[in-house]
Amino acid sequence: MTLPHDYxxxxxxxxxxxxxxxIGYALNMFCMSLNKAxxxxxxxxxxxxxxxxxxxxxxxxxxxLERDWLGMLRVGGNIYYTIKIAFCDGLTFQDVAxxxxxxxxxxxxxxxxxxxxxxxxNRYKDDDGSDHG
Amino acid sequence: MARIVAGxxxxxxxxxxxxxxxxxxxxxxxxxxxxxxxxxxxxxAKLAPDVAIVVYNDHANAFSLEIIPxxxxxxxxxxxxxxxxxxxxxxxxxxxxPGLAWHLAESLILDEFDMTIANEMTVDHGLTVPLSVTCGxxxxxxxxxxxxxxxxxxxxxxxxxxxxKLGQAIRRxxxxxxxxxxxxxxxxxxxSHQLQGERAGLINRQFDTAFLDGLTKDPVxxxxxxxxxxxxxxxxxxxxxxxxxxxxxxLDDNAVEVYRHYHxxxxxxxxxxxxxxxxxxx
Numbered sequence: 001m002t003l004p005h006d007y008x009x010x011x012x013x014x015x016x017x018x019x020x021x022x023i024g025y026a027l028n029m030f031c032m033s034l035n036k037a038x039x040x041x042x043x044x045x046x047x048x049x050x051x052x053x054x055x056x057x058x059x060x061x062x063x064x065l066e067r068d069w070l071g072m073l074r075v076g077g078n079i080y081y082t083i084k085i086a087f088c089d090g091l092t093f094q095d096v097a098x099x100x101x102x103x104x105x106x107x108x109x110x111x112x113x114x115x116x117x118x119x120x121x122n123r124y125k126d127d128d129g130s131d132h133g
Numbered sequence: 134m135a136r137i138v139a140g141x142x143x144x145x146x147x148x149x150x151x152x153x154x155x156x157x158x159x160x161x162x163x164x165x166x167x168x169x170x171x172x173x174x175x176x177x178a179k180l181a182p183d184v185a186i187v188v189y190n191d192h193a194n195a196f197s198l199e200i201i202p203x204x205x206x207x208x209x210x211x212x213x214x215x216x217x218x219x220x221x222x223x224x225x226x227x228x229x230x231p232g233l234a235w236h237l238a239e240s241l242i243l244d245e246f247d248m249t250i251a252n253e254m255t256v257d258h259g260l261t262v263p264l265s266v267t268c269g270x271x272x273x274x275x276x277x278x279x280x281x282x283x284x285x286x287x288x289x290x291x292x293x294x295x296x297x298k299l300g301q302a303i304r305r306x307x308x309x310x311x312x313x314x315x316x317x318x319x320x321x322x323x324x325s326h327q328l329q330g331e332r333a334g335l336i337n338r339q340f341d342t343a344f345l346d347g348l349t350k351d352p353v354x355x356x357x358x359x360x361x362x363x364x365x366x367x368x369x370x371x372x373x374x375x376x377x378x379x380x381x382x383x384l385d386d387n388a389v390e391v392y393r394h395y396h397x398x399x400x401x402x403x404x405x406x407x408x409x410x411x412x413x414x415x
Contacts, residue, residue, distance in 0.1 A: 007361045012331030013369050017288040025198055032197045034218050070330070079329035080193045080286055084218035093148070094400050097333035108334060112398040116325075116336025123365050 011125045012101075014073040024076020030054040030064070031081035040088050069100050135233065135310035137303075137318055139180065140380040140388065141173070142348070142407040143263040145189060145321045147217075148400035150262040153270060154223055166404055169394030170266050173406055176392060177267050180317070184230045184277045186237075186303065187319040188379040189259035190285045192217065195251075201287050202249035204299065206241075207256075207280035208234040215255035224261050224270075230277035233310055237279065240306035246299055256280055263321045266406065276317075285322065285373050289360060293378045297356035300382020307383075320380025322373025324395075325366075326402035335368040336403050341395065344374060345407055349390050352381045370402075385411040 002018045014020065030051065033039045043050040051061055063071035064085060072082045086096045098108030101117075111117060121127050149166070152158050158167040194215040196202065212227040241248050260280055268275060281303075284290055291299075300318075307316055324344065327335040344367075347355035356378045363372040381388075392408040 005361075007364050010332070010361075010365050010369075012333075013327065013364065014330050015288050015364065015369060016286065021198065021287055028193075028198055032193055035194060035216050037216065037220070040218070073329060078193075078198075078286065081198075083328075084193070087218040092400070093328055097328060097401050100329065101331050101333045111334055112336075112401065115338065115397055116401075116403070117327075117332065117334040119335060119337045119340070119366055122332055122335060 009124050011122060011127065016078045020076045020078070022076075024078060026055045027060045027064070027072065027076055028078050028081035030056065031077075031084045034084040034088055044088060069096050073100075135184075135307045135312055135314040135316055136413075137307050137316045137383050138182070138411055139317045140320065140384045140409040141177070141263070141267060141317060142320045142377045142380060142405065142409075143266050144323055144399065144402060144404040144406070145259045145262040146399045146402045146404060147258040147262065149404065150222055150258050150265055153265045166396045166399055169396060170406065173267050173392055173394070173408060174269055176408060177317075178275070181315070182276050182317040183314045184233055184279060184316045185319055186279045186281055186316065186383075187260050187263065187321065188281045188283060188376045189263070189319070189321040190283050190373060190376065192257055192259055192286065194257035195254040195282070198287065201284050202282065203284050203291050204246065205249040205251055205282040206234055206238050207251045207254055207282070208238060209252055209254070212254060212256045212278070212280060214261065215257040217257055222258065222261055224265060225273050227256050227260065227264075227274060227278045227280070230279055232312065233307070233314065233316075234279045236310050237303065237306050240309065241299070241302050244302045244305065246302050251282075254280070254282075259321060263319050281379070283376050283379070285375065290372055290375050292360070293356040293358055293375045296375045296378040297353070297382035300379040300384075303379070304383045318380045318383045320377035322376045323367070323371055324374065324403040324405040325368050325371045327368030328370050328401055330369070332368070334401055336397055337367050337371075338395075338397065338403065340366045340371075341403050341405060345393060345395065345405060348377070348381055348407060348409065349388065352378070356381070381409070384409055385413060387412055
């Protein structure tokens, strides 16, 4: 067992820790392979066949094929790795961030222009807006 | 004798690099950010350092999860630009300084900082965007660069306190290098941002401002911020700010702030820039 982690109380956040490092290794190393242009082409040509070359679980495979960005994080994906799938699709970090937070692209972009998501009410999973800190 | 004359803290948002590479820095979206970079570029051109030690993190480019060095020094003559999944940035290759880099490796390890040594590695936006921010688009970078790569992708990164102490050890090592070199040190990453999960987009101007103030008010206290506090207050990727403590530790205790710029947003991130100078005579 690893140590208890006080960051577990942060809402909407998937810290890439020892547990996720264990379950996510193959998924993230598949993403790493997309740093090579020839692999990006092979992946786009036949995604399912390309994924056969990596030891993903059925759920990890589904999240990739369905571009379930939040789902990837839940099965051990790390954002710096999974974003490489998005780059293959011509998406940006901001596009994916909007999808993960469940709002339309324009809404997310407006939120950022207005100063971003406030920490107020977003510090703890049971946060009611009061400041626990 | 080599001497560290100044520290530069800068965010390394990839979209800032894209804006520079595509020449879109004058658009209404980017202009307020880039306007604030001008004085820093003028300051750096005037300073004309010989070497920059750039403390940064790799983002699944030079290094994967296969091997995860906590602290790594690049000792090569030259570092090529990484393909991060969308082609290489059109910027010059980075020229190293093997003499000082090997001296740092030897000195730091004997000073009980167990550095990994890299003879071959590429560099990604974590290193090249701060260079672009402070140097613009030159045909060749105007100084040699020693990459000092810190793991902040796989939890846990090194603590802020450890980073600060590494900076102090870097200072001792540079002070003992028997060659007349003007050295600057970059601390990169941050400021508040979260790229992942339902909470993506988190920005905390209050935290960032206090952090910038703390770099001169009480850097030792600042270095004690825990990883969980960074993640809770400044977003999961805000923990990159531990790398600023390496830069700060390498400067004089009474280093002075000479420039600051802060802007929201740069894509998903609060972009910060600060220049600190040592008071000791150059």
